[in-house]
Amino acid sequence: MELTDRQKQILRAIVDIYVSTAEPVGSKAIAALPDVCYSSATIRNEMADLTQMGLLEQPHTSAGRIPSPAGYRLYIDELMQDYRLSLDETKSLNEALELKSQEFDKMMSQVGKLVSKMTDLPAYTVATRRNEAVTKHFDLIMAGPGSIILVLMLSDDQVRNKLIKLPVAVTEADLKLLAAVLNASMTDLTAEQINAELLEKITRTAGAASALVPLVIDFTLECLRQQHGDVHLTGQMRLLGQPEYKDAAEKAQEVFETLDEDMISNLPAVLPKDGPVQFLVGPENVAKELKDTSVVMMRFDIGEGMQGTIGVVGPTRMDYAKITAKLGYFAENLGKMFQKGGAATQPALTDGTDASNK
Amino acid sequence: MELTDRQKQILRAIVDIYVSTAEPVGSKAIAALPDVCYSSATIRNEMADLTQMGLLEQPHTSAGRIPSPAGYRLYIDELMQDYRLSLDETKSLNEALELKSQEFDKMMSQVGKLVSKMTDLPAYTVATRRNEAVTKHFDLIMAGPGSIILVLMLSDDQVRNKLIKLPVAVTEADLKLLAAVLNASMTDLTAEQINAELLEKITRTAGAASALVPLVIDFTLECLRQQHGDVHLTGQMRLLGQPEYKDAAEKAQEVFETLDEDMISNLPAVLPKDGPVQFLVGPENVAKELKDTSVVMMRFDIGEGMQGTIGVVGPTRMDYAKITAKLGYFAENLGKMFQKGGAATQPALTDGTDASNK
DNA sequence: GCTTAGCACTCCTTGGCTCTGAGTGCTAAT
DNA sequence: ATTAGCACTCAGAGCCAAGGAGTGCTAAGC
Numbered sequence A, B: 001m002e003l004t005d006r007q008k009q010i011l012r013a014i015v016d017i018y019v020s021t022a023e024p025v026g027s028k029a030i031a032a033l034p035d036v037c038y039s040s041a042t043i044r045n046e047m048a049d050l051t052q053m054g055l056l057e058q059p060h061t062s063a064g065r066i067p068s069p070a071g072y073r074l075y076i077d078e079l080m081q082d083y084r085l086s087l088d089e090t091k092s093l094n095e096a097l098e099l100k101s102q103e104f105d106k107m108m109s110q111v112g113k114l115v116s117k118m119t120d121l122p123a124y125t126v127a128t129r130r131n132e133a134v135t136k137h138f139d140l141i142m143a144g145p146g147s148i149i150l151v152l153m154l155s156d157d158q159v160r161n162k163l164i165k166l167p168v169a170v171t172e173a174d175l176k177l178l179a180a181v182l183n184a185s186m187t188d189l190t191a192e193q194i195n196a197e198l199l200e201k202i203t204r205t206a207g208a209a210s211a212l213v214p215l216v217i218d219f220t221l222e223c224l225r226q227q228h229g230d231v232h233l234t235g236q237m238r239l240l241g242q243p244e245y246k247d248a249a250e251k252a253q254e255v256f257e258t259l260d261e262d263m264i265s266n267l268p269a270v271l272p273k274d275g276p277v278q279f280l281v282g283p284e285n286v287a288k289e290l291k292d293t294s295v296v297m298m299r300f301d302i303g304e305g306m307q308g309t310i311g312v313v314g315p316t317r318m319d320y321a322k323i324t325a326k327l328g329y330f331a332e333n334l335g336k337m338f339q340k341g342g343a344a345t346q347p348a349l350t351d352g353t354d355a356s357n358k
Numbered sequence C: 001g002c003t004t005a006g007c008a009c010t011c012c013t014t015g016g017c018t019c020t021g022a023g024t025g026c027t028a029a030t
Numbered sequence D: 001a002t003t004a005g006c007a008c009t010c011a012g013a014g015c016c017a018a019g020g021a022g023t024g025c026t027a028a029g030c
Helices: A005-021 A028-031 A040-052 A068-078 A085-098 A105-117 A172-183 A197-205 A207-223 A236-239 A249-257 A259-265 A320-341 B007-022 B029-031 B040-052 B071-077 B087-097 B104-119 B172-185 B194-204 B207-225 B236-241 B248-256 B261-265 B320-340
Strands: A125-128 A133-142 A147-154 A159-163 A233-234 A278-279 A293-302 A308-316 B123-129 B135-142 B147-154 B159-165 B232-234 B277-280 B291-303 B306-315
Touching: A005 A068, A028 A040, A040 B159, A068 A320, A085 A105, A085 A320, A085 B071, A085 B320, A105 A320, A133 A197, A133 A207, A133 B135, A147 A207, A147 A259, A147 B147, A147 B159, A147 B172, A159 A207, A159 B147, A159 B159, A159 B291, A172 A197, A172 A207, A197 A207, A197 A308, A233 A259, A233 B194, A236 A249, A236 A308, A236 B207, A236 B236, A278 A320, A278 B123, A278 B291, A293 B291, A308 B029, A320 B147, A320 B291, B007 B029, B007 B040, B007 B071, B029 B040, B071 B320, B087 B104, B087 B232, B104 B123, B104 B306, B104 B320, B123 B261, B135 B172, B135 B207, B147 B207, B159 B207, B172 B194, B194 B207, B207 B261, B236 B261, B236 B306, B277 B320, B291 B320, B306 B320
Parallel strands: none
Antiparallel strands: A125 A233, A125 A308, A133 A147, A147 A159, A278 A293, A293 A308, B123 B232, B123 B306, B135 B147, B147 B159, B277 B291, B291 B306
């Protein structure tokens, strides 16, 4: 059943006010709004109807109304008005986006921190493969007696490396040969295409370093199969700034216990499919500990083979319009940054790090 | 002025009890202990003395005593008894230590999570260079038209890589040449040894890809100069489980605002020098927001060139003995794991990740 | 002289109580 | 259909008294 315009107006007003005050909204407050020309009594009647329809809730008989999850959902789907970032806001977002030459993983984590800071809520980022990855290039480097480093490049520009300790000694020449063999027979392969037959063939031609082959293959398969990158979740504690968790450390902790990287990567749509932005309102979350928590996720493009998601977690009462606008701005500019590829030095999209062990 | 044995016994008892109950300790509670054979009145007298000496504090006139920071410090330095891990505890620590083949950075972050989980407090890990690093090997890989990946290996087995976009086109052969030049003239160099003269010499011999040289050098210097790796801080919210933050979300948030990776890396001794373990008790912390917070840090060895630190952050009232024991166990076993180098496949100390961008 | 029993005193905590005010639902008038 | 008016509800703030844990001090005991 369709809502009347007036009902929509009232619902929207209630969501807007409640989102910013975190207090139940009474009929008088609505009536006092400049663009509302009905008395509080009329509003009360409408509010009673909206409550009946399940769009509003009443914490107790003599309190104002707050939106129900269904109310939020309707607000998001139909009533939400585009929030326009103020000049100040875009300015600080722009400043925030000036990322230093960084490795990719670090950059993603940095972006998460920025988003969290700008929204004052917990935020996460993930990079996800769009198409299946294939192998691109192998490299083997001596790293000391009995240990070598395997460097593997994938089609999505991921570079992964692994230190391998060998029981047997191999020479530089052996490694060169093996690398040549690998590059000759294992280029542009998906995980499925790497089979026992291939493995055998490579082992046969690999010469002295053939003991390495299974290790190389294992690692390659592991990399190829990895669906999405690490989830970078930060700023969880910003939830505490929200009034719903004032003097409710217990509740907050319950949420924190559920809210970790694992939980994020199990979200029904770590990368939203339907559109660039997606909402999970309160009980739409799987975990019941998060029934009072919402997630806004926004997709952005990183090159051909990859895409990223940035998300924000907050109380169900949150400023969806504003958060969406901010995420959108981030997504758009990140996308641009990746697209144009960064002026050689600028947004350096590489990984790095690694590995000691003797 | 030296404490009498009885005073020591009482101080120890107060710390022990307070640490586990988080409630001020009264004279009766002490008198009731099995190995205390004095009446509560005697204890009261001693407690008054200890208070006068500044080792105990009284929240208000008619409350029991709690240890002052000085009291904790004395407890740590002189009174603390070795805590022995129970069989159950070592068992779960051992289970926790069964880390899957992982890249180094991820492993460090995982260890942090484990420590945090086992101590039920926020924890961090850092890896730090012990000696100066030198360059070991360069590698350049085509990553598509106009973009290449630079792979750099350092003496501490770090492998770092970076995607570089070039305005000019280069061929595979150009890259091969450049790589050969780099490896010929830039092996085993420290950051200082890389100077303008060297740069010029390389540029001269680098052929077609000489435009790349400054970028390579910059990145190399950046890597060589990096003193310590990323700080991995996790489990901050576990602080909320501590009674001091029950119903004190504000205070907790204040702490959280200060307690981040930056703060950790500015700790006076990210890696303790004096001994494997070090304590920062309450106000010994620099930041005044952390005046009620203590840090326990424990060093462990990773191979020749590197060492790691694991640390735990908690309320000043914390079980220093137990935490130290647990950290010690972790450190010892991590050390072993790195030392023996992992059976080729096991603790895989590599990095990985990287970098898309088109 | 050290130890301890006893006692008056302090002061935080808890629970119950009332009062207040915001907000509702309903009815009757416009 | 709207609105003014009114009785009713109920959470929250403020207040007070009782309860109880713990102290410091004094005087008696070993």
